[in-house]
Amino acid sequence: xxxxxxxxxxxxxxxxxxxxxxxxxxxxxxxxxxxxxxxxxxxxxxxxxxxxxxxxxxxxxxxxxxxxxxxxxxxxxxxxxxxxxxxxxxxxxxxxxxxxxxxxxxxxxxxxxxxxxxxxxxxxxxxxxxxxxxxxxxxxxxxxxxxxxxxxxxxxxxxxxxxxxxxxxxxxxxxxxxxxxxxxxxxxxxxxxxxxxxxxxxxxxxxxxxxxxxxxxxxxxxxxxxxxxxxxxxxxxxxxxxxxxxxxxxxxxxxxxxxxxxxxxxxxxxxxxxxxxxxxxxxxxxxxxxxxxxxxxxxxxxxxxxxxxxxxxxxxxxxxxxxxxxxxxxxxxxxxxxxxxxxxxxxxxxxxxxxxxxxxxxxxxxxxxxxxxxxxxxxxxxxxxxxxxxxxxxxxx
Numbered sequence: 001x002x003x004x005x006x007x008x009x010x011x012x013x014x015x016x017x018x019x020x021x022x023x024x025x026x027x028x029x030x031x032x033x034x035x036x037x038x039x040x041x042x043x044x045x046x047x048x049x050x051x052x053x054x055x056x057x058x059x060x061x062x063x064x065x066x067x068x069x070x071x072x073x074x075x076x077x078x079x080x081x082x083x084x085x086x087x088x089x090x091x092x093x094x095x096x097x098x099x100x101x102x103x104x105x106x107x108x109x110x111x112x113x114x115x116x117x118x119x120x121x122x123x124x125x126x127x128x129x130x131x132x133x134x135x136x137x138x139x140x141x142x143x144x145x146x147x148x149x150x151x152x153x154x155x156x157x158x159x160x161x162x163x164x165x166x167x168x169x170x171x172x173x174x175x176x177x178x179x180x181x182x183x184x185x186x187x188x189x190x191x192x193x194x195x196x197x198x199x200x201x202x203x204x205x206x207x208x209x210x211x212x213x214x215x216x217x218x219x220x221x222x223x224x225x226x227x228x229x230x231x232x233x234x235x236x237x238x239x240x241x242x243x244x245x246x247x248x249x250x251x252x253x254x255x256x257x258x259x260x261x262x263x264x265x266x267x268x269x270x271x272x273x274x275x276x277x278x279x280x281x282x283x284x285x286x287x288x289x290x291x292x293x294x295x296x297x298x299x300x301x302x303x304x305x306x307x308x309x310x311x312x313x314x315x316x317x318x319x320x321x322x323x324x325x326x327x328x329x330x331x332x333x334x335x336x337x338x339x340x341x342x343x344x345x346x347x348x349x350x351x352x353x354x355x356x357x358x359x360x361x362x363x364x365x366x367x368x369x370x371x372x373x374x375x376x377x378x379x380x381x382x383x384x385x386x387x388x389x390x391x392x393x394x395x396x397x
Contacts, residue, residue: 003205021047038062090162092120094154095172099130102172125149150267152260152274168248175298183294184248194253194287197242198295209308210301235283244275246297269384272318313373320377
């Protein structure tokens, strides 16, 4: 059965919660005075969650994080440091032939506080004019068409088009929370911070595929704010940094870090990996990335099993394509050890557990799809380089 998604303020819990009877579970985002501090899963019986059970479960799930944030509020202390006036930003969403998802995203944009930000829709090599027609309904949004396919090319176009120094990115299948943009921008007071990523929660868990995506490969990175300092951490290990579906960048960073690698990303033969490569470049240059859980966004996971399998295979392709690029371009041979460690300590044990049908093991077809992607990743990298060169020659001619 499906899982209901609930968003609750722990200081104002209702005596009882009613959901549709088709839900057997509920995933609750727990807030304290509007700030996300934890999540919890509860059982649903007869479409009801009783108040005392709800409070006890949420208090236990929030744990020390509840009292830490309560104390911060009492002391009026902000871990981000003294707050300056927030800068004006460009908000960009890159899309390709998903007008229904995009409509939901744009509706969320209209609920963001108006701090003077501009909105861009980068329509990446579309097959129809549906996206252009949709954007005409939103006078605040500027439409830009990018003919080079791939999410990296779309993001690079957004950076070139942006009128402001700070550029916030979201995906078309994401729904930013009203406080999302302000929360991202509140972390740039340190000039060494080049990128800020945010918390991502599932928009819906209606299918088995969505349940497994959230269990095995969630976009969220927890409820603790973290700073990744390139001078103090391994720049090749970026799995905890966040994802590009919710991030903000300094536009000026491209002068010394560069643009996104257009060989990598959705819409190319590598399928993904462009955000990992970009995060690595930031950290290798000695700068910082902040993960900020206040910057909340809701993501619609793929709904069908085939889409989930393809997504996980694409992640495998992208990671190994990214690592291949690190070897070819940067002579960073230590990525070989990362690949072997991932295989030996994670992929093989998970596959053995699945084949033995141990409780809560990941379905073997998902693991094999990801492994298949990893194997094809290096060749996909070289194929994508040739493909990109051909695409750009055709556009020029």
